[in-house]
Amino acid sequence: MLFFGIFSVVCAEETDDESVNESVDESLDENADVSSSSDEEEGLFSSICTQPYALCNTAFCVPDQDDPTKMRxxxxxEKGPSIGKSCDTWEPVGIYMDEYGDWMIKAGYSVGQITSTYSFAHAAPLPKNEIDPNNTPYGYSGDVYLKPCMNETGEGVWADCWDAPCTVLPQDINADxxxxxxxSPYAVCDCGLKVNQSEWYIGVHGTELCDDPNxxxxxxxxxxxxxxxDVGVKKLAEFIKENPDPTEPYKEGHCEDCLYCASNTSAESL
Incomplete structure (x- = not known):
């Protein structure tokens, strides 16, 4: 699978799906304080910033070796407009983008440090969702949709990466x-764990995964x-309408509104 393949490029450790779930299940009995609520805070997205950040909207995660209730x-x-809890209070450390569009680790720094926020980078280009069609970069191939997840027993589990600290390694760890x-074009983020969840969103690449029931x-x-x-999407969309950015010409499409899903062939605006 594409997501898990990306993770294996960044992390040297390999953990199979069964052992991931077993590690989490074992840890929950001993860690009753793991966060279980997620939807009350409209203030979750309080800042919009235009600086390097990590985008975890399609990230597959594994438990930290030292603490299975923490996800890696x-x-x-990415670089451009993003929205987070407090991105206006931090700055990236040891990392920048050069004139060729390559991410660079600064001399004297072993790694780069950024924070995970949220943006429309890679969002699927659905009709009626364009913020500025004339600003769409040539060859844009965004295909990320928001997929709603439900657990009727209220036992859903997902990783919470908003405002999480992230580390960016050099491509050559032996370089001077x-x-x-x-x-690296990828960051490893230290995310929290959400348990006892009934409804949440994940990001998926393409409409086939929209229809994946598992x-x-x-x-x-x-x-x-x-x-x-939903609050974050609206706030960021309003900002980009007033401040167009060629890296994010689209809102995030929902799976229910995608063009070619088996369950719905109509496209609607968010």
Whole structure:
């Protein structure tokens, strides 16, 4: 699967799906304080920033070796408008984008440090969802949709990456630290764990995964509460309408509104 393949590129450790779920299940009995609520806080997205950040909207995650209630998630490194809890209070450390569009680790830094926020980068280009069609970059191939997940017993589990600290490694870990060097296009983020969940969103690549009935339950994927995500989407869309950015020409499409899903062939605006 595409997401899990990305994770394996960034993390040297390999954990199979069964052992992931067993590790989480074993930890929950001993850690009753793991967060179980997610949808009350409309203030979750309080800041909009235009600086390097990690985007974990489609990230598959595995438990941290030292604390199975903490998730380690592979996320893409992006630059542009994003929305988060407090991104106006932090700055990226040791990482920048050069004039060729490559991510670089600064000389003297062993790794780069960024924070996970949320954006429309990679969002599917649905009709009626364009923010500015004339700003769409040539060859844009965004295909990410928001997929709603439900657990009728209230025992759903997902990774919470909002405002999580993330580490970006150099592409060559043996490169001379005294020089600027190419960074990985992926960050490893230290995310929290949400348990006892009834409804949440995950991001998926393409409409085929929109119709996958097992995706929400067989993996631990970076997600978000329904209310907080809907509020964040609206706030970010309003910002981009006033401040167009060629890297994010579209809103995030919902699976229910996608063009070619088996369950719905009509496209509607968010």
């Amino acid at each position: 998630c592979s996320c893409t490194v 630290i005294s020089t600027d060097r190419l960074a 995706l929400c339950h067989e993996y631990i994927i970076s997600g978000a509460g329904l209310m907080s995500t």
